[in-house]
Amino acid sequence: DIQMTQSPSSLSASVGDRVTITCRAGQSISNYLNWYQQKPGKGPKLLIFGASSLQSGVPSRFRGSGSGTDFTLTIISLQPDDLGTYYCQQSYSSPIFTFGPGTKVDI
């Protein structure tokens, strides 16, 4: 199975800060990488698919980049509504999928 790691595991930032979350795959997964946001007590929400494509309705302050084994989710200017946990997920080995362990963002 393809293992996914994320760093940091948690972070605290202020409104307006630029926040960067890193996801690393155990082998090359091309651009088969998606990002999700989960708020406390809620189901996850898709933010980015295919490493860099913004899902419809998601604010443009969310940016995804990377390919191969190293990927980044950047929040350009952190907003109070961005509190939550962020997960990366690989679909390179579809129909087997793997999520990263998550990065908790506090504001």
Next chain:
Amino acid sequence: EVHLVESGGDLVQPGGSLRLSCAGSGFAGFIVSRHSMGWVRQAPGKGLEWVSISYSSGITSYADSVKGRFIISRDNTKNTLDLQMNSRRAEDTAVYYCARVFAASAVDYFDYWGQGTLVTVSS
């Protein structure tokens, strides 16, 4: 907009069976059989774990942790995606989320999610 609602979660003893269901609704109706769908779970205080997927083509797949114990299926009469959980274990305790899988491009992704249903396995 697609809305998914899970049901069937309960406090259950180890062993035995439990069936979860996921119903969908949306503009012009949501026909489960026309979509690829999956289940993802989250143990208390833990991260997301993919459980199973059912493509609209009929292909199904399972995580190693549930393979041979769980069965994913569709009930076309009820328009639901189901997850039959057999031989329950304490480590199956989690919130189970149903999600629609967008599988029309090279990259599969879970684009619509339900709010989850809690399964607690304990004696």
